[in-house]
Every structure is written in structure tokens, then in C-alpha cells.
Amino acid sequence: MRAVVFDFFGTLTDPGIEGGRRDAAAVTAAALGVPAAAFWAAMVASFTERITGVHGGTRDVLREMARRCGVEPGEVRLDAAVEAHHHGSVPLWKPRPGALELLAALRGRGLRLAVLSDCGAELCQGWAGTPYAPLVDATVFSWQEGTRKPDPRLYAAAAERLRTAADECWYVGDGGSREHQGALAAGMRPVLVTNAGYPGAGRHRDDPDPYVPADLIDDLPQLLALTNAWDRRLQ
Template identity: 30%
Template sequence: MKAKAVLFDLFETLVTEFSDGKRISNRNYDYLELLGLPNEDFKKEWRIRSKARMTGIFPDYPSTIRDILIKRELNCKEESIKFLYEERMREKEIPFREIQPEIIDLLSFLKSKKVSLGLVSNCTEEEVRLWKDSGISKYFDVAIFSYEVGYAKPDERIYKLACHQLKVEPRESIFVGDGGSDELTGAYNIGLTPIQATWFNSYIESNFTKAADPLTLKEMLKDI
């Protein structure tokens, strides 16, 4: 499989927030006690703001919480907001603490092939605080974070921006991701060759080529 560049998704592709199908971190917060909003109502409001969070309309976690509380005509309890923000930042550090050796091996192999590597991630600022200090950032020539650029997968602009910065055409590039946010279809629609990474997340259905583990992907790309 020939290509000049490989673009990767981040969460559930290079790092994971889950183990044995369960989230690693503990999210047993009582939002009714902390914010005055029942847990299910909070989750609903959080989901409604997903795109706005990912595209930087809400610049950080506290601004999202304040917007929820204002729309619900509730008092902004700053101590509770600060507590939840600090807890979320600790939670988002977890995936970067122990990068799987197979991931490091894959990235190292691709760099040895002189292939350009790009990261394209739908994320918010607190989710990638440890990116630069992680064991994998050094392998990447370009890292595109949705909250910084103002658009998120599957918006074609985010893939095009990555390709532009890598100085390659989409048709010369491969995109690897677990398939969340319809990212594989988005990549395919602008000419990238999608490969679905199923080693962390095998629950998303697609008709694209699949790689069951990083070693399999390495073998698929051996002649890149």
C-alpha cells in the first residue's frame, strides 16, 4: 500500500480511555449536588454541546459548564466548576501515561520509512494537555486539534488542512482511525484511503479495511 503520508486519529486509535470495555477513570459525580442539575440532565446538555466543544466555540470546560447552568437558570457554583475541571484534567491525563509498546513500534517503523505522519483529532483543550509530553508526539510532523482550527471530523476541511501542512495530496495519504464521528467516511470522501483501527474499539461498523492490531497495520504498510 503506497502513500506519502499517514494520518492518525488519537483517542481509541493511538491512546485509549477504556479497559475491558469500561472507562478507566471514575466519573461517579453527583451533578445534582455539585451543580444543581440531575445527572441525566447534565449528560443531555453535555451531548448537545458536543460540536461546539470540539470546534472551540466553548474555549474550555468551565465555559461549557457555565453555559449549561445559565441556560438552565442555575447559579454558577465556581467552586464546583473548578473541582470538576481539575478532575477532568486528571482524567484526561490517564490515556497518555502508558502508551502501548505496539503503538510506539508502529510509529517508529513508519518514521523509518520516511513517511510523513499527521494527527487529526476531535478534542477539547483539556483532553490533549499531555500530548506534547507523551511518548508519541515526537513522531508526528503535524498535529491538528479540532478545538484550535474550528472544525471537526468528518468536516473535509480538517483533513485538507492536515494534508496541506504535510505538503501531500489526500489521494497520496492514508487515514487510520477507530471510526468515531464518521471520520472514515469523511476521509474517504476527499480521497484519503481509510483504514479502521479496531484494536481498542471494535464496536463501530464500517465497510472499510480493518486492522485488528498495530502489528497487522504495520504489516499492511510494510511496502509503503
């Protein structure tokens, strides 16, 4: 195995803060001048559209969400809403304990690393400023690619950007978006992070994957031991 492809939200990020999405959305809704409950419902219903770039960037997305709530926002309100939305997004990128150390250890072993995420424009635009960026060799973001997991083109793009074959890649994720089915179909070896230490984390998964891989870890730092054991098995 020469590479590891990681999901982002709930895998590299802290699963315990996923519940903060709704509170952050409420701040954006207030800036737009729309009811928080209606705005949240519109955001949830439009998830696939938003993460595949159907409506464009953050500003255009928020304008469309406001319209779906029956409001035509002015430019000043949109300015404030964009700022609020970006401000609310960044805390959701907080690394889970041990994530950055794991990435550094895997790189130290010579493994190439990628992130494959279903995400909106915010992460694409802010990625270079995250602590993950210096530790990751390649990214595949749904908003930039125009499609979402488990589309096989995303996994193929990750392998290509890592300059390795798909069957030489681990795929590590918490199980949303049928991601492990996609990884298996692409020829990668899937690993499920169960997040057993984060009760309720699973309820934030979009389109949970019914497929359960053979390789399971309860917390991300355990991946190092799993990959070490695999290497010893092959020796």
C-alpha cells in the same frame, strides 16, 4: 505513500478505557454540584458544540453544562471542576499496546505522521506532554479548527501540515464521526481499525461511519504489515 494520518481516541489510545468516560464525568459533576446523570446527558448532547469550541475552553464549557443542569456554579466550584475534569481526561489518552512502537517504526521508514482528532480543549492544551507528541509531525484538532469530521478542511489541513498530497496519505481510524467517508472524499486511502479484540469498543463511537474501507485491520500494530505489503505490491 508518504504519510499516515491517525484518528486519536480508540485508534492510538487504548479502546478498553473508553468506558471510563462516564465515571470521570461523575467526578466532575460532583465538583460542580450537579447530578451526575444530568451532567452526563448535557455533555453527550453538547458533543459537537464542545469539540468545535462553541463554548470556549474547559472552564466555560463546564459553566455552561452546569447551567443546563439548572445550577449556577461559583468560581470555587469551577476551579475544582476544571481540575477534576483535566485529571479525568488524562487517563483516557493512554496509548493502546503497541501504538508508540508503531509510530516509531513508521517514522523509521521515513513516513510523516499526523493526528486528526475530534476533541475538546483538554487534549489541545495537554498534547505536548503526551508520549505521542515527539513521534508526530502535525496535529489537526477540531477544537482549534472550529469544525469536526468529516469536514474536508480537516483532512486538507493534515495533508498541508505534512507537506504532502492527500492521495499520498493513509488515514487510519476506528470508524467514528464518518471519518473514513471524509478521508476517501479528501483523496486519502482509509484503513479501518476494527478493534476486534476490544468487545463493545464500538459503542463509544460518535456518529459511526457506515462506509467500510477495503483495508481492514483488527488491531493497530497490524498497520505496519499492511503498509509493507502495499509497498511490495507497488515495486
